[in-house]
Amino acid sequence: MEYIVETRGLTKQYGDKEVVKDVDLKVPKSCVYGFMGPNGAGKSTTLKMLLGLIHISAGQVTIGGERVNRKNRIAILKGTGSLIESPSYYGHLTGRENLEIVQTLKRVPEKEIDQVLKLVRMEEQQNKKVREYSLGMKQRLGLAEALLGSPSLLILDEPTNGLDPAGIQEIRELIRELPRRMGMTVLVSSHLLGEMDQMADYVGIINHGQLIFQDKLEALHEHSRDNLRLCVMNQTAALHILKREGIPCVLKESALELPRLENDAAAQLIGRLCEGGAGVYRAEEKLKSLEEIFLSLTGRRGSL
């Protein structure tokens, strides 16, 4: 597989503290790669290292097949667009004037300004001073700045921050469409798992500075090993039997949750529960939500 971004042993150290440890990121071309992790996990630091905004303590970054160094950094980044943490803007200038600055620096034709303004639906607000924009509009402007020059790689750090629900949906749809419409690769970070479920093709999960999962979104869902959920009339009797059988369980919303069992084992257990007077009236499989998978991954790294 061809990767547009590849890192090897990417590490960032502040004093004795390693905030990013040996991250091997592999972002395939023309996809939406969701970079997830809890707050403070090292997402922004990793993205800033990719863009050369902060010094790399160890490791290497390859973008578009070229290893990034101090000399070729700007030339390589010409083919990228980025929006890191919060949007960048000059409040005393209009949205269009802000875009003109980026357009001049990126050396792209002026007509592209109109194209990106249309793309982020900001044509009507383009001549308003940015300090009068809402946070959502500033975020759109940041996205328009990133999109100028039709970059092959778009690096977005929490791009839906501060947007209203309609704006969030709009930006998600836009991000979703970019690989298809413009052949772009979007590397997008977020701590909102539901968001990734709607946007990403591939996901990487970082926790405490370490990349603990990286694969297709479907592969992440495969981690959602189903639980067996039992509703019983007599919980005390059921718990006694389960303990005797050595089957771990947790009580959730007045039902018992057990790990997934093979068909035979499940049939036997239900039989024993009925014989023991537990009174099983419902048995169902429960899929883990993405949140639960995420928590299980980040909370029990050792199990991976």
Next chain:
Amino acid sequence: MLGEWKTEWMKVRRRKIALVPAAFLLFTFLWLSWAVRSSHMESEEDSWMWLLMCLGLVNTILIPAMSAMLASRLCDAELKGNTLKLLCTMEEKGRLFDMKLLTGASYMGVYVAAELVMMAAFGRMHNFAGGITLRQLVCFLLQSGLVSMGVLLLQMLLSLFSANQILPLAVGLAGSFLGLFSWFIRLPFWRAVVWAYYNLLGYIGQNWDESSRIVSYYEVPLDRWALITLLAALPAGYILGRQLFIHRTPGCG
């Protein structure tokens, strides 16, 4: 490089930055107009030397404050709008620093040139005899131009690295006072204070006759060590500041 230079001017649109040096120039002119009335010169030939000396003193007081305001106006938009993390993906950090400094230096250069024009107009208005010599012109440019560039460099660095612009403005005002004190109090450590170089690079001396209350002016040799120190400190300060900006770019960490 032209693109980067152009964007620096695009950024300052509608900021009315030119009003800062214009206001200071007007204030300088008014100050000199007031001062010329109470001046008692021995001869008409002293007029130009009086003007050069007076302007040196006024610059000591006003240029540090003006530099602080100028640097703050040029840099605070980058900090307020978190733009450096975007710019540094499109522009070399070192070049961005150079362009920013060059923009500030352009304003300062125009200011010093405008002072020269104002000086000529002032002399004509008050019918000063003769004119300034080449030596005096060079010394003026060293005193007002070179020292002001050093002061501006310091202020630009402070403004770029201060989220709150009160600190650089306070330093600028403190610099005005320190510079002024250096004209009247002889202290060994003035050579380590950039604002004192307006006095250290002074090239006009004066004698005041207490009985007649008449002042006579004369040329004094330039303090070569002060000039050498400044000429060495300026590029060193620039290189250090540039490296600091490259490795500790504000807003990118």
